[in-house]
Amino acid sequence: MIKIAVVGDIGSGKSHIAKLFSYPVFNADQEVASIYKKNKNCFRKLKKILPKYFSAFPANKIQIIKAIEDSEKNLKKITKIIHPEVRKKLTIFLKKNKKRKAIILDIPLLLENKLNQKSDIIVFVQSKKSEIIKRIKKRDNFNLNLYNQFKKIQLPLSYKKKKANHVIKNNFTNKLVKKSVKKILKEII
Ligand SMILES: CC(C)(COP(=O)(O)OP(=O)(O)OC[C@H]1O[C@@H](n2cnc3c(N)ncnc32)[C@H](O)[C@@H]1O)[C@@H](O)C(=O)NCCC(=O)NCCS
Ligand SMILES: Nc1ncnc2c1ncn2[C@@H]1O[C@H](COP(=O)(O)OP(=O)(O)OP(=O)(O)O)[C@@H](O)[C@H]1O
Known part of the structure; x- marks a missing residue:
């Protein structure tokens, strides 16, 4: 491949x-959007570390952006949770299309x-x-x-x-x- x-x-x-x-096509931005929308486990993790911005499922994009604007540390916290999920999706995509x-x-x-x-x-x-x-x-x-x-x-x-x-x-x-x-x-x- x-x-x-x-x-x-x-x-x-x-x-x-x-x-x-x-x-x-594997579109990472679309995957991120879908994780916010569908992945409750991920949401729970986000809520735990950033409760001020992740209050109700599904996550609100305006609030996510606010978290990132408020501090670069918040972006790091978010990506630490989101990126491994994107990588999992990528592995599945590659397997499916091998x-x-x-x-x-x-x-x-x-x-x-x-x-x-x-x-x-x-x-x-x-x-x-x-x-x-x-x-x-x-x-x-x-x-x-x-x-x-x-x-x-x-x-x-x-x-x-x-x-x-x-x-x-x-x-x-x-x-x-x-x-x-x-x-x-x-x-x-
Ligand atoms: C802030 C969010 C909600 C904005 O969503 P929105 O639909 O407006 O934009 P989208 O996700 O399509 O991103 C647009 C572009 O911004 C850039 N971008 C997004 N996240 C990041 C990041 N963490 N670091 C650097 N650039 C980024 C990319 O070039 C991307 O193509 C979203 O981008 C987000 O949650 N980002 C953090 C997760 C992430 O790292 N995503 C990148 C793909 S792995
Ligand atoms: N060659 C083209 N012909 C017509 N429309 C185009 C062309 N290239 C890009 N566009 C349009 O320009 C806009 C930006 O393109 P696109 O969303 O593909 O960029 P991107 O680099 O993926 O953006 P992001 O970094 O936000 O993910 C879209 O509306 C897209 O449809």
Whole structure:
């Protein structure tokens, strides 16, 4: 199984491009959202360490964001509980798809959390900063503080690009991007 990991800036188009590969996608952000929504055991652990923000199941996103904004330590406490659950889901996903020729990893913190293996193909999505900002500002509940906090924690984009086997330039139109995806697949599969 070839693992193709899509990395890049927040809002650069990783999830959009991951889907264009037409192979099963593991989307870590979606997994996190689903854990908050469905995993009561995880909620209990979160409530125990951060009762002020996790009061009733399912967790409230505004409260989670407030916890993270209030202190970086809170984010560490949350990720200590959430990340092992995401890793469990990843193991299940890889097992389920072990006979597939390729799978796509849409894990924003893949390199930060050293979830990659040497054999993985890393694809870096490169998008114009101004275009990204314009788009993410339109998102529901967009929070500039949180965005800046996450940017500070994430590895520099220059490092991610250097680690990549391929770079896809995303101009937020499908024509160019689809061509790049096709070219990469032709080279590796
Ligand atoms: C704060 C939350 C509720 C905001 O949810 P929301 O739906 O608005 O955003 P989403 O989860 O899609 O994340 C958007 C982007 O923010 C960045 N981001 C999210 N969490 C983190 C983090 N812990 N560290 C650095 N960047 C992060 C990623 O680039 C991600 O793609 C959520 O991001 C969260 O709970 N984060 C902590 C858990 C985590 O580490 N998730 C990252 C995936 S493993
Ligand atoms: N090539 C493209 N053509 C059309 N729309 C695009 C393209 N690339 C991205 N988009 C759109 O831009 C927005 C941001 O893309 P996306 O959500 O995939 O980014 P992301 O990098 O996964 O974000 P995050 O870091 O928050 O997880 C989405 O609405 C997506 O549909």
